Amino acid sequence: MHHVPRPALTAAVALASALALTACGGSGEESADAGAQQTLTVWAMGTEGEKLADVAKTYQQAHPNVTVQVTPVGWDVAHQKLVAAAAAGKLPDVMQMGSSYLGEFADMGALEPVDTGAFKQGDFFPAAWNQGTYEGKSYGVPWYVDTRVLFYRTDLAKKAGLKGAPATMTDLRKAAEAYQAKAGAKWGLSIQPSGLDAVQSFYPFLYSAGGAILDDGGKPVVNGPDAVKALEDYGAYYAEGLSDKTFRPGYDVTKDFNTGAVPMFFGGPWMVGLLNDNYPDLKGKWAVAPVPADKTSVSMAGGSSLTISADSSHKAAAKDFIAYLTDAKGQADWYERTKDLPANVKAWEAGTLATDPNLTVFRTQMENARALPAQPKLTEITSKVDEAIGSVTQGTSSAKEALDKAQSAIAGLVG
Incomplete structure (x- = not known):
């Protein structure tokens, strides 16, 4: 098993509140502007958690004001860690969510609804989008898909x-x-x-x-x-x-x-x-x-979504980072690093993803794969x-x- 470092939350949370700019009107939540100097905390599971740190470095080169702090969390402890963090009001800004427990966190009000103006349902496999939906609202942007x-x-x-x-x-x-x-x-x-x-x-x-x-x-x-x-x-x-x-x-x-x-x-x-x-x-x-x-x-359809904590004071930067990971280019790059299948259908239009006959079988199977509706x-x-x-x-x-x-x-x- 990989050693899972303890999330360095306190410093990030203190920094977050110090930098937060009061939003005018709206829900009264404080959120930093996407371009402001800030640290974005991200939890990702298993191999994804390890590989995501490299992608974050590339992202930071283009976004010098944003420090992306990725904490890899083992799948075996992910659920209990998320539950404990939610109870303490200390969830990270961005977290990878397995399809089996997205409904549970959406139900407890811990997740920010997806901005459907920025993320379009039609860009993703239907089953992938549905896995991030709870009671008719979207809470997760599809990151990668999986089928058998x-x-x-x-x-x-x-x-x-x-x-x-x-x-x-x-x-x-x-x-x-x-x-x-x-x-x-x-x-x-x-x-x-x-x-x-x-x-x-x-x-x-x-x-x-x-x-x-x-x-x-x-x-x-x-x-x-x-x-x-x-x-x-x-x-x-x-x-x-x-x-x-x-x-x-x-x-x-x-x-x-x-x-x-x-x-x-x-x-x-x-x-x-x-x-x-x-x-x-x-x-x-x-x-x-x-x-x-x-x-x-x-x-079956499996895979993971990317979610934003409802309490995050970096929602704009979080949204930007998720957009970077889930657009066609980011998804094709992620496939090359991890072999995780892209949830974004446009990522399949070029390179190995378009030409490998084995991958074509997975793609065809994904078109009508089924996922369980989210439930707590x-x-x-x-x-x-x-x-x-x-x-x-x-x-x-x-x-x-x-x-x-x-x-x-x-x-x-x-x-």
Whole structure:
């Protein structure tokens, strides 16, 4: 784990109040002019937190009055740190927000609504914009996106007598059987059987079947017929021995993909780089394809938004910095540094993003990917679905019983 330095908040907060200029009229909040001498405090998570400091240096060269102080925060402690800072009234000016808890902070009034005159919804993937929206108001500007597509071994597919990628969910199950029977694979498909975030493995099945956890209005619908059918389909991989029912925390699927023990898995964009870097001999023996269609081909949308603290006295500078990070140029630069997929659609029009066939599959999948509507208790809501998945894959419950149980638990958690 990376050492996470303690945020140097007090100095920044003192400086902020000393420099703040009283706004005329309006909400009576004090906010410094964007060009004034000031320090902007920024929290970002994981790898993003580490890489953002370099971008901040470049930004400072063009904005000499603004000192951008980036604090990297580990994802494992991010939620508790944000909650504690919000309670103490000491949130940074700008913070990266994972989609699962934006609703919680918007609900407590800790976030400044997005200036929709400066940031245009149409510039971003629909699912990315929706993740930053709570109760009809936008609180987060999309920073990067994430979705899952199918990775499969093309050389072993030939051995198994398969032509191309599985186009439907029925094809996917048949392909898993063929890889096992004819291409020596130990498992047909890697999907997570239980544990935290098993729901992320389940989304392609759920959404493609036409199911959802919450409808667009935020009402729980996880025991609807489409969702039940999707979980039955998911459970069949375990009942038929096509997927491993043992949950291994921290499991790295790329090792088994390399040996051929696992010929197919659903993965995010970072997996492309991992495979290229760690298994160069595998080049030309694997490909990515869209999620196989049931009713349609729909995957999950993930990623992060950038938000401004409602209490910040540097809102103008914060807005300027976020604009720099989320315009097409800033997004293309960020992709080169991190391989995070741009949320801004215009960033995809040039360079590697426009020409790489693997990236094209991710882009197409993002166009109609789905995100859960923001809710204050989203992490608890999805954990109820994790439990339902586990009980089905371990054979202790039918899909219907498991989802009925999840539905009633989620009904008690919805705002």
